[in-house]
Amino acid sequence: MTFACREDDVPPGEGRNITIEGRRIALFRTDTGWYAVDAVCPHKGGPLADGIVCDHAVTCPLHDRSFDLRTGEGPGEDRIGTYAVEVRAGEVYVAVGVPAASPVAA
Amino acid sequence: MSERDRIVIVGGGIAGQAVAEALRERDPDVAITLICGEDALPYDRIRLSEILVDGSDAATLALRPEEWFADHDVEVLLGRWVEGGDLDAGTLTLDGAEELTFDKLVLATGSQPLLPPIPGIGLPGVHPFRDPADCEAIRQSATTATHAAVIGGGLLGLEAARGIAAQGCDVTVIHLVDRLMERQLDPVSAAMLEPSLADLNIKVRLESATQAITGGDRARGLAFKDGSSMEADLVVVSIGIRPEKTLANTLGLATNRGIVVADSMRTSHERVWSVGECAEHAGMVYGLVAPILEQARVAADTLLDRSAAYTGSILSAKLKVAGIDLVTVGEADGDTSAVVSDAASRTYRKLSVRDGRAVGAILLGDVRGAEALMAAVRAAEEVTDPLDALAAASAAGPADLPDEAQICNCNGVCKGDLVAAVEVDGCTTPREVMSRTRAGTGCGSCKPAVIDIVAMATGGLNDEPAYLCACRKQTREELADQIRTQGLQSVSEVSQCCGTGRDCGACKPALAYLVSEVNDNRHREERHARYINDRVHANIQKDGTFSVVPKMRGGVTTPSELRRIADVAEKYEIPLVKVTGGQRIDLLGVSKEDLPKVWRDLDMPSGFAYAKAVRTVKTCVGEQHCRFGLGDSMGFGVEIEKAWEGLHTPAKVKAGVSGCPRNCAEATIKDIGIVAVEGGWQVRIGGAAGASVREADILDTVETKAEAMRLSTTFLQYYRENADYKERTYDFVPRIGLDEIKRIVTDAQIGAALRERFRLAKAATTDPWLERDDPYHPRQFTDLDQQSEDDGPPTPVVVGPPEEARR
Numbered sequence: 001m002t003f004a005c006r007e008d009d010v011p012p013g014e015g016r017n018i019t020i021e022g023r024r025i026a027l028f029r030t031d032t033g034w035y036a037v038d039a040v041c042p043h044k045g046g047p048l049a050d051g052i053v054c055d056h057a058v059t060c061p062l063h064d065r066s067f068d069l070r071t072g073e074g075p076g077e078d079r080i081g082t083y084a085v086e087v088r089a090g091e092v093y094v095a096v097g098v099p100a101a102s103p104v105a106a
Numbered sequence: 107m108s109e110r111d112r113i114v115i116v117g118g119g120i121a122g123q124a125v126a127e128a129l130r131e132r133d134p135d136v137a138i139t140l141i142c143g144e145d146a147l148p149y150d151r152i153r154l155s156e157i158l159v160d161g162s163d164a165a166t167l168a169l170r171p172e173e174w175f176a177d178h179d180v181e182v183l184l185g186r187w188v189e190g191g192d193l194d195a196g197t198l199t200l201d202g203a204e205e206l207t208f209d210k211l212v213l214a215t216g217s218q219p220l221l222p223p224i225p226g227i228g229l230p231g232v233h234p235f236r237d238p239a240d241c242e243a244i245r246q247s248a249t250t251a252t253h254a255a256v257i258g259g260g261l262l263g264l265e266a267a268r269g270i271a272a273q274g275c276d277v278t279v280i281h282l283v284d285r286l287m288e289r290q291l292d293p294v295s296a297a298m299l300e301p302s303l304a305d306l307n308i309k310v311r312l313e314s315a316t317q318a319i320t321g322g323d324r325a326r327g328l329a330f331k332d333g334s335s336m337e338a339d340l341v342v343v344s345i346g347i348r349p350e351k352t353l354a355n356t357l358g359l360a361t362n363r364g365i366v367v368a369d370s371m372r373t374s375h376e377r378v379w380s381v382g383e384c385a386e387h388a389g390m391v392y393g394l395v396a397p398i399l400e401q402a403r404v405a406a407d408t409l410l411d412r413s414a415a416y417t418g419s420i421l422s423a424k425l426k427v428a429g430i431d432l433v434t435v436g437e438a439d440g441d442t443s444a445v446v447s448d449a450a451s452r453t454y455r456k457l458s459v460r461d462g463r464a465v466g467a468i469l470l471g472d473v474r475g476a477e478a479l480m481a482a483v484r485a486a487e488e489v490t491d492p493l494d495a496l497a498a499a500s501a502a503g504p505a506d507l508p509d510e511a512q513i514c515n516c517n518g519v520c521k522g523d524l525v526a527a528v529e530v531d532g533c534t535t536p537r538e539v540m541s542r543t544r545a546g547t548g549c550g551s552c553k554p555a556v557i558d559i560v561a562m563a564t565g566g567l568n569d570e571p572a573y574l575c576a577c578r579k580q581t582r583e584e585l586a587d588q589i590r591t592q593g594l595q596s597v598s599e600v601s602q603c604c605g606t607g608r609d610c611g612a613c614k615p616a617l618a619y620l621v622s623e624v625n626d627n628r629h630r631e632e633r634h635a636r637y638i639n640d641r642v643h644a645n646i647q648k649d650g651t652f653s654v655v656p657k658m659r660g661g662v663t664t665p666s667e668l669r670r671i672a673d674v675a676e677k678y679e680i681p682l683v684k685v686t687g688g689q690r691i692d693l694l695g696v697s698k699e700d701l702p703k704v705w706r707d708l709d710m711p712s713g714f715a716y717a718k719a720v721r722t723v724k725t726c727v728g729e730q731h732c733r734f735g736l737g738d739s740m741g742f743g744v745e746i747e748k749a750w751e752g753l754h755t756p757a758k759v760k761a762g763v764s765g766c767p768r769n770c771a772e773a774t775i776k777d778i779g780i781v782a783v784e785g786g787w788q789v790r791i792g793g794a795a796g797a798s799v800r801e802a803d804i805l806d807t808v809e810t811k812a813e814a815m816r817l818s819t820t821f822l823q824y825y826r827e828n829a830d831y832k833e834r835t836y837d838f839v840p841r842i843g844l845d846e847i848k849r850i851v852t853d854a855q856i857g858a859a860l861r862e863r864f865r866l867a868k869a870a871t872t873d874p875w876l877e878r879d880d881p882y883h884p885r886q887f888t889d890l891d892q893q894s895e896d897d898g899p900p901t902p903v904v905v906g907p908p909e910e911a912r913r
């Protein structure tokens with residue numbers, strides 16, 4: 001896992017971008033936890049970190065498409081990548097290449 | 107002593123309060139005294155975690171305001187402890203000395219949290235989860251603790267864990283048996299719950315018996331029976347309750363686990379009743395509100411010598427953890443059952459049947475039809491095909507529910523009660539129905555169902571109220587009202603108090619506006635509820651850069667301002683400089699991190715071109731220079747812009763002032779337009795020149811500038827208070843009607859009140875661009891790999907072996 005930032009580097013309820021292992025990632029700090037997803041909206045490249053987050057969804061600031069921060073699912077075919085995040089002792093780590101939600105055992 | 111019968115209730119919890127209310131409903135005369143051991147009016151214990159989650163004030167949890175007790179002639183003694191008494195003589199001793207007489211006595215002494223007798227249980231850092239002080243203490247610790255443990259994976263333990271996680275603290279739930287909430291869930295649904303908890307940063311450790319809390323001077327860890335251990339500097343214990351029967355024992359009443367009561371809710375002494383978590387009926391002690399309310403109603407009847415019997419309750423539970431929908435009723439298993447489950451979407455729906463009758467249901471992730479299924483279980487309905495019944499329930503609308511279907515579990519309100527509130531008592535809105543029946547006033551999760559049923563009963567299904575947002579099913583007026591009466595100051599408080607436990611996010615900016623408007627801008631600002639434009643005070647462009655428009659009142663500028671703008675444009679290599687339709691200069695293509703520097707160098711206030719606010723007042727040169735001019739449109743426009751600038755509005759407000767009816771400032775297509783005419787000023791509202799063009803309506807023609815200013819300001823405030831979010835004046839004016847608007851803004855009293863609130867709101871505005879030197883967060887304008895205003899950029903470093911990443 002790669003160190004991304006200290007916990008208080010992201011204001012509560014907001015997102016910020018960071019490049020990790022060459023990938024631009026939007027890191028969100030929400031009521032329900034931390035999420036890391038692709039920084040760029042698949043629709044027309046909107047900056048997702050500037051969107052509004054609630055529960056575990058982010059709404060793109062450009063055309064209001066909303067994506068699930070856990071699964072990356074968006075409207076229709078649109079998807080964004082999600083990455084595992086871990087917070088340890090006030091520090092936030094991201095694992096690029098590891099999807100956030102491990103599939104639920106049936 | 108008066109000749110009225112005196113009923114004394116010991117214990118001002120939900121149970122004591124419910125008995126007092128049920129008695130007063132039935133009998134206006136009987137004397138009622140409620141003795142509260144705690145130093146506060148009875149409060150809603152089930153909403154306690156609000157204190158934990160967002161630091162709500164305990165006072166907001168009061169079940170009834172102080173006036174209620176006077177209005178209903180209920181005497182309350184606060185912070186008084188009953189120590190003993192003589193039941194045959196009908197006397198009680200309070201705080202060692204004072205005596206109080208009674209004819210009948212109700213013990214509603216509730217319970218204490220159960221604490222396991224393990225070493226370390228008394229250490230600092232170990233808390234039960236029962237009263238406001240506990241929640242306060244847990245909240246405090248959670249902000250500094252590095253790892254919290256919650257002992258007990260039942261409903262309450264999970265709620266506590268979620269409150270702690272919400273403070274950003276790592277938390278692990280320790281549970282003794284092999285599945286969470288084993289009383290309500292079967293193994294499959296319990297296992298499905300875990301990933302959802304993990305999403306909320308809550309870890310779970312099953313089959314772990316805590317043997318000791320370790321750490322010399324304070325809690326530092328837990329030691330388990332199997333020899334393992336974990337670190338924990340905050341420990342919350344939530345393993346159950348211990349009915350409070352000290353007083354009952356002192357008084358010589360029969361007790362077992364709790365105070366033993368018969369079906370009449372009477373104890374072993376004929377003058378004494380008991381209700382609530384302290385009472386044991388048929389071997390059961392109930393730790394949920396719904397059964398307590400049933401008991402209270404029975405007790406009120408039998409206290410007044412009416413016949414009634416309590417026959418036990420079928421338990422239902424809702425998990426109050428935002429983000430997880432879980433409702434259960436009755437038993438977790440039967441002899442047959444139907445299950446519809448989808449692991450991917452983490453939904454699990456089960457109906458259990460025994461001897462051909464519904465005995466229980468579990469709904470996780472998809473709680474459609476919860477009311478119908480609960481009703482079926484409560485009535486032990488015959489079920490031939492459980493799978494069919496399950497499917498039918500999810501499709502059931504309010505009309506399909508039987509009258510006995512319980513809608514509000516907290517307050518035990520059935521569909522029939524709601525319908526009666528409309529049909530018999532004449533309530534017309536959900537709010538009236540809620541305040542009459544108390545439905546929806548507990549944990550709030552039933553509000554959408556209540557609203558649906560009221561809509562059905564009032565026949566209002568076709569003209570659904572214009573909800574502020576579908577996720578909360580409340581109108582703007584209803585929410586504004588709650589913000590006002592409950593003194594809510596931030597979006598999170600509104601979400602907590604008026605939500606359905608789920609926010610869609612789309613309505614956060616609307617709520618942010620509402621909270622600021624109702625509080626005259628003296629609210630607690632939460633930037634995460636604002637659009638990016640309002641977080642960084644600039645207008646986002648399609649490439650993610652921003653545009654900067656400095657204030658230029660009335661379109662009037664100076665050479666030195668123009669020089670600064672030019673310098674800034676060059677220094678920051680701003681790709682485009684454009685004169686706007688609102689007579690200002692727009693600098694386009696500024697990166698977010700440059701914004702504070704650009705503002706600093708411009709040294710001009712914000713023009714609010716990015717916000718739902720009063721934007722610009724367009725002017726023509728007017729009488730000072732133009733040969734046709736009838737009034738000083740330019741001077742007046744500047745004056746108006748000063749008077750209104752900085753105020754947020756439901757949607758953007760563009761204004762204009764023209765010096766004569768030739769209308770060079772296009773005032774007749776502005777939200778608020780003023781035109782100088784022979785002998786005065788014409789005030790127009792509701793104009794538009796967007797995708798469709800609407801000529802502004804004439805509100806009035808007045809003689810002086812002062813009058814024109816007053817009239818238009820009054821309208822502006824009326825619009826601020828009454829328009830829906832994003833409703834432009836050109837929709838608002840026709841919706842309300844010009845005549846109605848005229849009536850309101852020219853009414854001396856209403857007008858004065860509107861202007862006073864306008865004055866208050868305006869007084870609290872500031873120039874947001876000053877945040878260049880005083881950001882709300884060090885990273886207001888920067889990403890994580892950019893230099894923030896006060897520290898260096900963190901360089902990403904890889905720690906730990908790569909296999910850690912594959913965990």
Ligand SMILES: Cc1cc2nc3c(=O)[nH]c(=O)nc-3n(C[C@H](O)[C@H](O)[C@H](O)COP(=O)(O)OP(=O)(O)OC[C@H]3O[C@@H](n4cnc5c(N)ncnc54)[C@H](O)[C@@H]3O)c2cc1C
Pocket residue numbers: 116117118119120121122141142143144151152153154155186187188189214215216217235236237262265350353381382383384392393394395396398424426516549
């Ligand atoms: C955090 C939390 C969340 C909960 N959530 C839910 C939920 O979602 N749904 C649900 O149904 N239930 C929930 N519960 C359970 C529910 O709150 C309780 O069942 C209910 O509040 C019990 O009410 P009561 O009046 O019997 O007891 P209490 O609230 O304990 O009231 C008893 C009162 O009597 C006073 N007292 C005791 N002895 C004396 C004396 N000798 N003299 C004077 N005063 C005395 C005590 O000080 C106390 O104020 C929750 C409980 C907690 C702690």
Ligand code: SF4
Pocket residue numbers: 726727728729732733734735736739764765766767768769770771
């Ligand atoms: S509106 Fe009238 S006063 Fe203003 S510039 Fe045009 S002609 Fe002159």
Ligand code: FES
Pocket residue numbers: 041042043044045046060061062063064065
């Ligand atoms: S770019 Fe994100 S919605 Fe269009």
